[in-house]
Structures are given as structure tokens and as C-alpha cells.
Amino acid sequence: MVPHLITALTGPINELEARILESMPAIERWFRLEWMEHTPPLYATADLRNAGFKLAPVDVDLFPAGFHHLAPQMLPLAVQAAMAAIEKICPEAKNLLLIPRRGPRSSFYLSHLQRLVEVFNQAGLNVRLGALDDDITAPTAVAVPEGGELLLEPLLRGPRRLGLKGFDPCTVLLNDDLGAGTPALLTKLHEQYLLPPLHAGWGVRQRSVQSRNAEEVAKKFAKLLGMDPWLLHPVSASVAVGQANGAHAAESLQHGIDAVLSKVRRKYKDYAINERPFVVIKPDRGSTELRFVGVRDAKELANLEPTLRQALLDALERGGSGLLVQEGVPACERVNDALAEPVVCLIDRYVVGGWYRVHASLAGDAPLTALGARYVPLAFAESHRLPRRGEKPGASAPNRFYMYGVVARLALLAAAYELEASDPDAEVYD
Amino acid sequence: MVPHLITALTGPINELEARILESMPAIERWFRLEWMEHTPPLYATADLRNAGFKLAPVDVDLFPAGFHHLAPQMLPLAVQAAMAAIEKICPEAKNLLLIPRRGPRSSFYLSHLQRLVEVFNQAGLNVRLGALDDDITAPTAVAVPEGGELLLEPLLRGPRRLGLKGFDPCTVLLNDDLGAGTPALLTKLHEQYLLPPLHAGWGVRQRSVQSRNAEEVAKKFAKLLGMDPWLLHPVSASVAVGQANGAHAAESLQHGIDAVLSKVRRKYKDYAINERPFVVIKPDRGSTELRFVGVRDAKELANLEPTLRQALLDALERGGSGLLVQEGVPACERVNDALAEPVVCLIDRYVVGGWYRVHASLAGDAPLTALGARYVPLAFAESHRLPRRGEKPGASAPNRFYMYGVVARLALLAAAYELEASDPDAEVYD
Numbered sequence: 001m002v003p004h005l006i007t008a009l010t011g012p013i014n015e016l017e018a019r020i021l022e023s024m025p026a027i028e029r030w031f032r033l034e035w036m037e038h039t040p041p042l043y044a045t046a047d048l049r050n051a052g053f054k055l056a057p058v059d060v061d062l063f064p065a066g067f068h069h070l071a072p073q074m075l076p077l078a079v080q081a082a083m084a085a086i087e088k089i090c091p092e093a094k095n096l097l098l099i100p101r102r103g104p105r106s107s108f109y110l111s112h113l114q115r116l117v118e119v120f121n122q123a124g125l126n127v128r129l130g131a132l133d134d135d136i137t138a139p140t141a142v143a144v145p146e147g148g149e150l151l152l153e154p155l156l157r158g159p160r161r162l163g164l165k166g167f168d169p170c171t172v173l174l175n176d177d178l179g180a181g182t183p184a185l186l187t188k189l190h191e192q193y194l195l196p197p198l199h200a201g202w203g204v205r206q207r208s209v210q211s212r213n214a215e216e217v218a219k220k221f222a223k224l225l226g227m228d229p230w231l232l233h234p235v236s237a238s239v240a241v242g243q244a245n246g247a248h249a250a251e252s253l254q255h256g257i258d259a260v261l262s263k264v265r266r267k268y269k270d271y272a273i274n275e276r277p278f279v280v281i282k283p284d285r286g287s288t289e290l291r292f293v294g295v296r297d298a299k300e301l302a303n304l305e306p307t308l309r310q311a312l313l314d315a316l317e318r319g320g321s322g323l324l325v326q327e328g329v330p331a332c333e334r335v336n337d338a339l340a341e342p343v344v345c346l347i348d349r350y351v352v353g354g355w356y357r358v359h360a361s362l363a364g365d366a367p368l369t370a371l372g373a374r375y376v377p378l379a380f381a382e383s384h385r386l387p388r389r390g391e392k393p394g395a396s397a398p399n400r401f402y403m404y405g406v407v408a409r410l411a412l413l414a415a416a417y418e419l420e421a422s423d424p425d426a427e428v429y430d
Numbered sequence: 431m432v433p434h435l436i437t438a439l440t441g442p443i444n445e446l447e448a449r450i451l452e453s454m455p456a457i458e459r460w461f462r463l464e465w466m467e468h469t470p471p472l473y474a475t476a477d478l479r480n481a482g483f484k485l486a487p488v489d490v491d492l493f494p495a496g497f498h499h500l501a502p503q504m505l506p507l508a509v510q511a512a513m514a515a516i517e518k519i520c521p522e523a524k525n526l527l528l529i530p531r532r533g534p535r536s537s538f539y540l541s542h543l544q545r546l547v548e549v550f551n552q553a554g555l556n557v558r559l560g561a562l563d564d565d566i567t568a569p570t571a572v573a574v575p576e577g578g579e580l581l582l583e584p585l586l587r588g589p590r591r592l593g594l595k596g597f598d599p600c601t602v603l604l605n606d607d608l609g610a611g612t613p614a615l616l617t618k619l620h621e622q623y624l625l626p627p628l629h630a631g632w633g634v635r636q637r638s639v640q641s642r643n644a645e646e647v648a649k650k651f652a653k654l655l656g657m658d659p660w661l662l663h664p665v666s667a668s669v670a671v672g673q674a675n676g677a678h679a680a681e682s683l684q685h686g687i688d689a690v691l692s693k694v695r696r697k698y699k700d701y702a703i704n705e706r707p708f709v710v711i712k713p714d715r716g717s718t719e720l721r722f723v724g725v726r727d728a729k730e731l732a733n734l735e736p737t738l739r740q741a742l743l744d745a746l747e748r749g750g751s752g753l754l755v756q757e758g759v760p761a762c763e764r765v766n767d768a769l770a771e772p773v774v775c776l777i778d779r780y781v782v783g784g785w786y787r788v789h790a791s792l793a794g795d796a797p798l799t800a801l802g803a804r805y806v807p808l809a810f811a812e813s814h815r816l817p818r819r820g821e822k823p824g825a826s827a828p829n830r831f832y833m834y835g836v837v838a839r840l841a842l843l844a845a846a847y848e849l850e851a852s853d854p855d856a857e858v859y860d
């Protein structure tokens with residue numbers, strides 16, 4: 001159930017929805033052909049923002065959490081998608097080794113893990129959990145708040161394979177984003193499938209590259225539908241390491257902010273959108289070291305809390321991660337008065353459901369410093385797959401979910417492009 | 431909702447269910463490996479009979495009807511399975527031509543067609559209906575009882591392709607079982623995928639071959655689980671054309687009946703089943719020309735209604751279809767007092783749901799002359815995919831549905847073997 005979901009859809013998004021619904025066969029065919037050329041990540045979640053006038057993915061998590069938020073009636077879909085994925089990767093697989101996120105694990109995360117085990121177990125694999133944490137030196141039972149327990153076992157690394165005591169998996173499923181670095185025991189596993197691969201980790205991925213791929217995919221897709229790609233991705237600029245030091249860092253960042261804001265202002269004018277644009281500043285690399293920062297004007301930089309401002313500038317010094325300045329996409333969806341952000345969950349090429357992150361007491365265009373705020377998950381009640389034909393755009397939840405599924409798959413495809421390009425073992429065909 | 435479903439599960443079936451649940455990963459792996467070697471039919475329904483002491487498929491329909499009986503919450507599963515199927519057959523497909531059963535079409539059948547169109551449409555194809563009927567000479571709208579309408583269009587046959595006016599499909603989906611013969615306009619379509627292929631039609635298929643393949647698959651599977659294959663398939667004997675004429679026909683049939691009954695009696699004795707076995711006599715070929723006949727003793731043949739008896743014997747004369755004598759599997763499931771037969775619905779290798787055929791006023795071991803009786807469909811309420819671990823065998827509906835899904839896939843695999851062997855275009859590797 002998605003109660004009291006109020007969407008203020010206006011103008012372009014209605015056109016966008018209408019266009020997407022009427023083009024469904026062409027869209028599905030386009031995805032089929034893209035997936036022939038590009039391998040989707042095994043699993044992912046895509047964070048979307050529905051601005052009313054545009055719908056864009058703002059992040060893709062390749063080590064997703066939150067699977068326990070999926071509505072129970074969607075579970076068979078996840079299992080079926082997992083079956084299809086295994087079939088392609090390793091049909092003869094018996095055992096799946098799942099490696100959870102390191103270190104303190106919230107009760108939310110444990111429920112997610114339990115669900116993940118369930119999905120791959122129902123898909124027909126023996127699933128066991130191997131912990132990267134140094135303090136797991138013997139099998140350790142951990143209680144899951146909603147009932148049951150999980151057994152975390154110490155990993156055993158042989159010269160060529162990774163496993164557990166008495167458990168030799170064909171595939172290793174990684175759920176740690178490697179933001180804290182890549183443990184040696186995950187490297188050089190040439191006999192096993194490690195999914196996602198190490199170069200999907202936050203030690204390697206760059207948000208600027210993610211953003212460039214999202215733009216490329218949005219352009220290809222928009223061309224298919226004869227529409228403006230800006231409606232499907234956030235504009236961005238990367239402010240890179242090495243260009244800047246000292247006072248020059250602040251200047252580079254200001255330039256980046258100005259460049260993005262002026263592009264967005266032009267678009268707002270074209271579409272007669274009567275709102276004040278903002279940007280979100282993110283570290284280009286890494287999952288956690290820097291909070292996301294939202295500003296409406298390059299001048300606001302000077303007024304930022306000094307430690308936050310310094311952290312941003314430090315990211316631009318030699319050795320820092322660099323920064324990405326991304327167009328802020330306001331969220332127009334509300335549950336009661338709270339801001340709701342859709343998260344779409346994908347396994348292989350299939351959308352298997354999703355949920356809303358409901359931020360209590362956040363305005364739609366709030367500066368996003370508060371983005372890490374607590375949220376309440378709210379499962380999508382209906383399937384994304386079954387749009388209702390002939391329904392007025394914006395009027396039907398399933399239609400909106402179909403559109404979400406399309407935009408989430410664009411983000412997934414962009415991630416596939418990204419991983420292909422960053423694969424250190426890729427064969428190059430010239 | 432499956433209300434008041436009472437199952438009288440005893441002895442072996444509880445063991446069977448327990449064995450199947452504990453072996454789930456091995457079973458799923460076995461199926462994955464089988465599907466690597468054998469292509470499943472695009473869609474099918476499998477009729478099962480749950481006797482309490484055994485669970486066996488009694489028929490597989492490769493031109494299935496009844497998709498509108500699927501519970502609405504199962505629809506996304508069907509769509510996802512259809513997507514996976516299309517991806518393999520013809521990823522570049524835009525158009526699907528669906529050929530319905532030749533008329534007259536019941537209101538049930540129209541609802542089924544509407545659902546089938548919906549599934550493949552949501553999977554991303556333009557679906558249109560081409561009629562084999564001679565009286566459809568112009569596009570004809572047919573109202574569907576539950577709302578909406580379907581447009582039946584005349585087929586256009588070119589020298590190499592089949593289509594409709596302004597509609598050139600890459601794949602032709604056949605929903606007529608060809609029991610009335612194979613229309614010339616479906617032959618020699620070497621540029622398009624015709625699915626299921628012509629040799630899946632009832633003009634070609636033989637129930638004796640189906641039965642032999644079911645036995646072969648049951649044996650392979652039973653070996654994997656270390657159990658008696660008889661628990662998973664009905665014993666049968668074919669009484670073939672050409673062997674018999676006149677009085678000799680009756681004698682051949684009696685021998686067939688005796689052979690099956692004595693095998694079944696032995697099994698009943700082994701398992702201490704205190705029931706009286708019966709057999710079902712079916713035409714070996716063809717979908718409709720002969721009603722199924724149930725007898726408990728070869729001597730009952732003499733007491734059959736004379737026209738029915740003559741029809742059986744005629745089937746054994748030169749030019750007749752031959753007969754199959756199949757072990758009758760009593761049904762132990764009841765909805766209130768009515769006998770309930772599970773029907774499992776499959777798309778590609780995936781179980782996408784199912785329903786019960788509820789026969790009011792039929793006893794479980796009733797002679798099956800009444801099998802064509804009216805029935806009420808009752809959708810499976812829960813997914814077959816999600817057995818509950820640790821639940822007592824026989825106690826949980828989802829566990830039973832998982833078992834049904836396994837046995838239905840055995841039947842599907844047997845059909846895949848059958849179609850491979852009967853494929854006139856098969857390449858032979860020696």
C-alpha cells in the first residue's frame with residue numbers, strides 16, 4: 001500500500017509519461033538490444049527524483065541494501081529474476097557465497113541480508129555468509145530483529161579460490177561497496193565469479209564518470225523517443241583533482257557551480273519553470289567521506305559552515321577525491337507532507353520492485369545537506385510492469401511505476417557502460 | 431484466495447514433499463542444466479493429479495488456454511517470463527502475431543486471449559490477432575465479456591512470410607492446437623519463428639510418446655533424489671494401430687488394460703495403498719475425437735455403452751489413432767466437497783502461476799468419463815516459488831505449490847524432449 005501519495009505532476013512530466021507509455025514496445029525492444037551488447041550489473045538500486053517537470057536518476061548503488069523493503073507480493077519477481085541471472089552467469093552453480101558489508105551492521109541491514117539470502121536461496125542456491133571483518137574468527141550467529149538469525153562465517157582464502165570451511169562457491173556475491181578499500185583476499189580470484197567486480201567498488205568508481213554515462217544513455221534514449229534528454233538526467237560538472245590548490249580550489253569549485261547553475265537556469269526558462277535551481281556537491285569518489293552539500297548560488301560557498309567548506313576544498317587538493325557538481329532535482333512527490341524519493345530495485349535486467357524513501361519534514365527543494373536524514377521506507381504497492389492503457393498521464397500509480405522502471409533501467413544501463421569501460425581485464429577490439 | 435482447500439495427504443506424498451523441499455537447490459540446478467540442453471516450449475499448461483500417495487502430470491497442453499485464471503498479482507511474473515522468452519527467441523522483435531484457436535470461441539476463451547495479448551504486450555511487443563477462420567475476411571471486433579474487445583484480422587500469406595495487412599511479425603504465436611489439421615498457410619515459414627512449431631500440434635503428437643518421455647524424465651529426476659519414479663508419473667501402455675482388427679482389437683485393448691492395472695496393483699501393494707486402481711483410455715492422437723474413458727477392470731470394456739466401445743475399437747482399426755491406456759491417478763484435493771485438479775501455467779522455463787479446476791460432484795476416484803465436466807477455476811493464491819522452510823510437509827500451501835511447480839516442470843521438460851525428437855528439421859549429430 002502506498003497511502004496518501006500525492007504527486008503534483010505538471011506540464012513536461014505528463015508529456016514524458018504519455019510518450020513513454022505510448023512507446024512501450026519500442027522502449028522494451030531498445031532495452032533488449034542494449035542488453036545484448038552490455039551486461040547489466042547483477043543487482044542494483046537506482047535513486048530517482050521526480051521533479052514534476054523532469055524525472056532523473058540521481059544515484060545508482062551497485063552494492064544495494066534495502067531489499068527487505070520490497071513488498072512481499074513482489075518477491076516471486078525477484079526470485080525469478082535471480083534465476084535468470086544465475087542461469088547466465090553459472091548454470092552449474094550450487095553454492096553462492098554472500099559477503100556482507102563490513103562492520104557495524106544495523107538491524108535494517110540485517111533484515112536486508114536475510115531477504116537477499118532468501119531470494120538467492122529460493123532461486124536454487126545454497127547461500128552462506130562470509131564476513132570480511134577481522135573479528136569474525138569463528139562462525140557467529142547474529143539475530144535478525146524480525147526473527148531468525150544469520151550465520152556469519154570467517155572467509156577462507158586459498159591460493160586461487162575463496163570460500164568457507166566446507167563450502168566452495170562458484171560465485172561470490174559482494175554486498176560491501178569497498179569504500180573502505182579492497183581487501184587483498186578478494187583479489188586475483190580468477191577461478192570464481194566475483195559479482196559485482198572489484199572495479200564496481202567505491203574505491204574505483206567516480207561519480208563524474210557515472211554522470212557522463214547517464215548523460216550518454218539519456219541522449220540515446222531521448223533520440224529514440226524524439227525528446228529532450230535533459231528531462232531524464234541531471235546536468236553536472238566535475239571539478240577535478242590536480243587542477244586546484246589553495247585559493248584556486250575555491251575558484252574552480254565556484255566555476256563548476258556557476259556552469260551547472262547557468263545551464264539549469266536556461267532549461268528552467270525554456271520550460272517556464274518558476275523555481276530557483278540548486279546544485280548538489282558530492283565527492284567524486286568514495287561512499288562516505290564527505291556529506292552531500294546543496295547550494296543555490298556559488299556565493300553561498302563562502303557562507304558554508306567552515307569545516308564543511310574546508311572539507312570540500314580539501315577534496316580538491318592533490319590526493320583528494322575531486323568533486324562533482326550535480327544539478328539538484330527537486331522532489332515533487334509527497335506522502336502526507338513528507339518528501340518521497342522513489343528507489344527502484346533491479347536484479348539483472350529486470351525491475352523487481354521498489355520503495356519510497358519518505359523524509360519527514362524535508363521540503364522538496366531543501367538544501368540537501370539533510371539528505372542523510374532518517375527515512376521511512378514505503379514499498380511500491382503495484383508492479384511497475386503493468387501500465388494501464390488509456391489512463392490519463394499522472395493519474396495512475398502503475399503508470400508512474402512503469403516510467404520509474406524505465407528511468408531506473410537507463411541508470412542501470414549507464415552503470416553497465418561504466419563498468420565495461422573501467423574493466424581492467426577487458427579485451428580491446430580495435 | 432484458495433478457500434477451504436482440504437488435502438488428505440498421507441504417507442509417501444509427505445515424504446515426497448519433504449524430499450523435494452530439502453533438495454531445492456539440487457533440483458533447481460538440475461533444471462538449469464537440463465534447460466541448457468533442451469529448449470522449453472514457449473508456453474504450456476500442465477494438468478496434475480495429486481493422489482495423496484503420488485503426484486503426477488496427466489497432460490501437457492502446448493496450446494494452452496485459461497491464462498485469465500491467473501491471479502492478478504501473478505501477472506508481473508508472467509510478463510517477466512515472457513520478456514525472458516522473447517529475449518532468447520528474437521530480441522529485435524517488434525511485432526507478435528497471435529493466432530487464436532479456430533472458432534467457435536467461448537467467452538472463457540476470449541478472456542484468455544485478452545490476457546495473453548496483455549502479457550506479451552506488457553513484455554514490449556505490438557500484438558495483433560490473425561484468424562485462421564475462413565469467415566474472417568475483414569477486421570472483426572469481438573467483445574470480451576469482462577470488457578474491452580479484440581480485433582480479429584484476416585491472415586495474409588506471402589510466398590515466404592505470414593502477416594496481417596500492414597503488420598509483418600518476426601514471431602508467430604500459435605494458440606490453435608491443430609487438432610483439426612495443419613492449414614497450408616502455416617507451412618514453410620522459414621523466415622519467421624512459428625511457436626510452438628507445427629510438430630507440436632495434435633495432428634502430430636502422440637500421447638504414447640508424451641507418456642514415454644514423461645517416464646524418462648521422471649526416472650532421471652527420481653534418480654537425482656533417490657526415490658521411486660512411479661511417484662511422479664502415471665504408468666501406461668500404448669495399443670497401437672495396425673496390430674488389431676475386429677475381435678483382435680478388443681483383445682489387444684484388454685491386454686493393454688490388464689498390463690497397466692497389474693503394474694499399478696503391484697505398486698499399490700508395495701505402498702499399502704488400500705484403493706482400487708483404474709485406468710484411463712485416451713486416443714493416442716488428436717485432441718477431441720474421442721472422450722477419455724475410465725475403467726477399473728478389463729472386463730468392464732464389455733459393459734461400456736456400445737457406441738463408446740465401438741469408438742474405442744475403431745481407433746484401433748487401420749487408420750485409427752491408436753489408444754493409450756494410462757494409470758488413473760485419483761485426486762485427493764477438495765474444495766468443499768468438490769474434486770480439485772491443479773493446473774500449472776508455464777512460460778518458457780518459468781512457472782508463472784496456476785489454478786485449480788474444481789469439479790463439482792465428482793468423487794476422487796470417479797470413472798473419468800465425466801472429465802469433460804464443467805469446472806470452476808480457482809487461482810493459486812500464493813506463489814509456487816516461495817516454499818516455507820521448516821514447515822511440516824503437507825501443512826503449507828506455498829510448499830505444495832513449489833512441489834506442483836517442480837512436477838509441472840518435469841512435464842514441460844518431457845514435452846521439450848518430445849518436440850526435439852519429433853522435429854522434422856532437426857540436425858542429427860552422430
